[in-house]
Amino acid sequence: MLQQVLREFEHAREPLNLRDLAHKLGVERSALEGMIDYWIRKGRLKDDSAQTVCSSCGSGSACGSEPQGCPFVGKMPRTISLVTPDEAPVSR
Amino acid sequence: MSTTHMSVPTSPSSIRYDHALEAEITRLSSAIAQVPELRSMYRPRWLAIQLLEGDEQLLAEVQSLPAAEAVLRTLEASSAHLRELFGEDVDVLLTDQRYSFVNSLARDVLTHPAERRRTLSEKIDRVVTNRVLSIPIFLALMWIVFKVTTDVVSPFVDWIDGVITGPFTNWVVALVGVVGLSGTWFESLLVDGVIAGVGGVLVFVPVLMSLYLALAILEDSGYMARAAFVMDRLMHTLGLHGKSFLPMIVGFGCTVPAIYATRTLDNEKDRILTGLLVPFMSCSARLPVYILLAAIFFPEHAGLVIFGLYLLGIVTAVLLGFVLKHTLFKSQTHVPFIMELPPYRVPTLKAIWKQMWERTASFVQKAWTVIMVASVVLWFLMAIPLRGSGTFANTELDNSAFATVSRSIAPVFAPLGFGNWEATGSLVTGFVAKEVIISTTAQIYAMDAAAVETEAATFAGELAAIATSFVDATVETLKAIPLIIGINLFPEEAEAEPSSLMIAMRDNFAASSGGHGALAALAFMVFVLLYTPCMVATAAARHEFGNKWMWVSIVGQLVLAWVAALVVFQGGLLLGLG
Numbered sequence: 001m002l003q004q005v006l007r008e009f010e011h012a013r014e015p016l017n018l019r020d021l022a023h024k025l026g027v028e029r030s031a032l033e034g035m036i037d038y039w040i041r042k043g044r045l046k047d048d049s050a051q052t053v054c055s056s057c058g059s060g061s062a063c064g065s066e067p068q069g070c071p072f073v074g075k076m077p078r079t080i081s082l083v084t085p086d087e088a089p090v091s092r
Numbered sequence: 093m094s095t096t097h098m099s100v101p102t103s104p105s106s107i108r109y110d111h112a113l114e115a116e117i118t119r120l121s122s123a124i125a126q127v128p129e130l131r132s133m134y135r136p137r138w139l140a141i142q143l144l145e146g147d148e149q150l151l152a153e154v155q156s157l158p159a160a161e162a163v164l165r166t167l168e169a170s171s172a173h174l175r176e177l178f179g180e181d182v183d184v185l186l187t188d189q190r191y192s193f194v195n196s197l198a199r200d201v202l203t204h205p206a207e208r209r210r211t212l213s214e215k216i217d218r219v220v221t222n223r224v225l226s227i228p229i230f231l232a233l234m235w236i237v238f239k240v241t242t243d244v245v246s247p248f249v250d251w252i253d254g255v256i257t258g259p260f261t262n263w264v265v266a267l268v269g270v271v272g273l274s275g276t277w278f279e280s281l282l283v284d285g286v287i288a289g290v291g292g293v294l295v296f297v298p299v300l301m302s303l304y305l306a307l308a309i310l311e312d313s314g315y316m317a318r319a320a321f322v323m324d325r326l327m328h329t330l331g332l333h334g335k336s337f338l339p340m341i342v343g344f345g346c347t348v349p350a351i352y353a354t355r356t357l358d359n360e361k362d363r364i365l366t367g368l369l370v371p372f373m374s375c376s377a378r379l380p381v382y383i384l385l386a387a388i389f390f391p392e393h394a395g396l397v398i399f400g401l402y403l404l405g406i407v408t409a410v411l412l413g414f415v416l417k418h419t420l421f422k423s424q425t426h427v428p429f430i431m432e433l434p435p436y437r438v439p440t441l442k443a444i445w446k447q448m449w450e451r452t453a454s455f456v457q458k459a460w461t462v463i464m465v466a467s468v469v470l471w472f473l474m475a476i477p478l479r480g481s482g483t484f485a486n487t488e489l490d491n492s493a494f495a496t497v498s499r500s501i502a503p504v505f506a507p508l509g510f511g512n513w514e515a516t517g518s519l520v521t522g523f524v525a526k527e528v529i530i531s532t533t534a535q536i537y538a539m540d541a542a543a544v545e546t547e548a549a550t551f552a553g554e555l556a557a558i559a560t561s562f563v564d565a566t567v568e569t570l571k572a573i574p575l576i577i578g579i580n581l582f583p584e585e586a587e588a589e590p591s592s593l594m595i596a597m598r599d600n601f602a603a604s605s606g607g608h609g610a611l612a613a614l615a616f617m618v619f620v621l622l623y624t625p626c627m628v629a630t631a632a633a634r635h636e637f638g639n640k641w642m643w644v645s646i647v648g649q650l651v652l653a654w655v656a657a658l659v660v661f662q663g664g665l666l667l668g669l670g
Contacts, residue, residue, distance in 0.1 A: 019214070
């Protein structure tokens with residue numbers, strides 16, 4: 001099962017939707033999320049949904065001075081991608 | 093790589109793994125059972141599985157026992173054997189088999205209806221993310237957004253303009269008079285510098301609020317994620333990195349966070365390429381420029397013109413990306429990804445208000461900081477004479493330092509139809525921030541305009557007029573809402589008289605373009621769309637990609653903007669347009 005998830009990532013030719021992938025693999029979406037989390041912990045997949053921070057915006061910039069971060073960074077969808085060989089941890 | 097199999101036992105408490113795995117688990121369990129300290133604390137089979145999975149805490153515990161040396165030797169041998177056999181870490185094998193077990197168990201015990209009922213989100217997605225319909229739907233929504241920002245809220249733009257240029261200016265002038273500075277350069281600095289500059293930008297607050305409202309509804313409802321998904325698919329089809337469009341969506345709000353959002357791309361080449369493309373997505377600061385010019389030159393089709401500009405930005409980014417990806421940024425890295433599409437939901441008023449308020453507040457804050465400083469500096473440049481016989485704050489605008497410097501650059505823009513110093517000067521100051529184009533324009537024409545005698549009114553009378561005109565603006569806005577979908581429920585009213593700023597700009601563009609003002613204005617808007625967004629975005633590009641790419645970005649955008657504006661103006665002339 002786990003290997004199948006990785007294979008789907010490796011062979012995907014275009015962005016996939018989490019719901020469609022669960023349907024394709026014939027698993028519950030929650031189970032797929034668990035498997036994805038496992039691969040993220042193992043360093044084979046990565047979650048790119050971390051918010052970006054405008055660290056270098058000065059006080060002249062509207063976004064750098066916002067206490068709750070840049071107001072223009074909206075809620076972007078969570079994306080998960082394969083870790084490329086260059087990014088893979090040495091110890092794996 | 094070998095594959096593993098596991099049988100589903102009758103009792104879920106005793107999962108049976110693949111034969112090879114079971115053999116090693118049994119071997120290790122036996123070794124563990126030989127150590128009394130371990131046997132007394134743990135069930136040998138459980139401990140064997142934990143050790144094979146690499147539980148560091150338990151491993152440390154076993155390592156601390158001198159009697160467990162045989163266990164460690166067996167563990168090492170078993171792990172090596174299984175890795176060699178399956179070509180994978182043992183913990184992955186064990187987890188994989190547990191997921192398979194859970195999945196088969198769920199399949200055995202759960203009964204699903206023969207035909208799976210689709211959720212509402214799935215039903216909507218069948219249309220919204222459909223390969224054929226998705227792009228037209230995306231464009232239709234963009235069209236509605238720009239109809240709202242141009243037509244629906246324009247009565248409020250006029251209302252704020254009326255308040256700032258009327259009662260508010262009168263009050264400031266009266267206050268200056270009270271402190272005995274009436275008629276001095278200080279009064280001019282306040283009225284022609286700060287109020288004209290900052291006020292000229294604040295006039296567009298309703299436009300920005302409506303844009304942020306629309307973006308907040310699209311984000312909160314879950315549609316924006318679909319837009320990113322659909323456009324990602326398109327980008328991927330063109331050979332670009334799929335995740336490139338996520339930063340671009342952020343770019344509709346502001347280019348600076350969009351540049352930082354390129355960090356989500358893994359490959360350095362893809363990241364730099366996306367960083368070069370992001371500025372072509374028209375940020376919200378450019379919208380007031382389009383609104384002003386479209387209202388002057390294309391009053392009947394303002395929404396269409398602005399929609400076209402946004403579309404041009406997307407098309408430019410995609411096409412340029414396609415060309416660069418297949419030339420300078422050639423890379424074979426294929427990084428597929430999956431995207432979690434949240435279920436659709438009815439946006440909450442609280443969330444929408446919060447987003448709209450934060451973004452609008454950010455815009456207003458910028459008006460009081462960056463734009464105010466720029467307005468003051470600009471006023472001084474306009475007050476210092478470099479030619480003629482004028483003195484400080486008492487000179488013909490045409491002879492000012494600002495006009496003289498701008499005039500020396502203006503010939504560069506002559507082939508584009510706007511080679512006058514006024515347009516050139518606003519483009520130069522627009523490098524600070526795009527809103528400054530508006531404040532500069534407002535200041536130029538405010539300084540140039542002759543003082544208009546206004547009828548004296550009482551403070552109470554002016555307050556009443558503000559309230560009355562606000563009600564009128566609200567009624568006009570409500571009347572304009574059905575127009576979004578082309579329904580006109582009310583009789584046509586006479587067009588409002590154009591303001592002196594609008595007349596002056598129309599005459600100026602007409603003069604610099606040999607009578608083709610509309611074409612020159614369109615070329616000007618295209619230039620504003622494509623040239624360097626602002627100095628903060630430039631600093632962000634330097635921070636993220638280094639000096640070299642920052643300069644490539646600045647020069648590339650200027651060249652592209654110049655060429656595109658030239659094509660629009662000269663092409664339009666050749667085709668007999670404008």
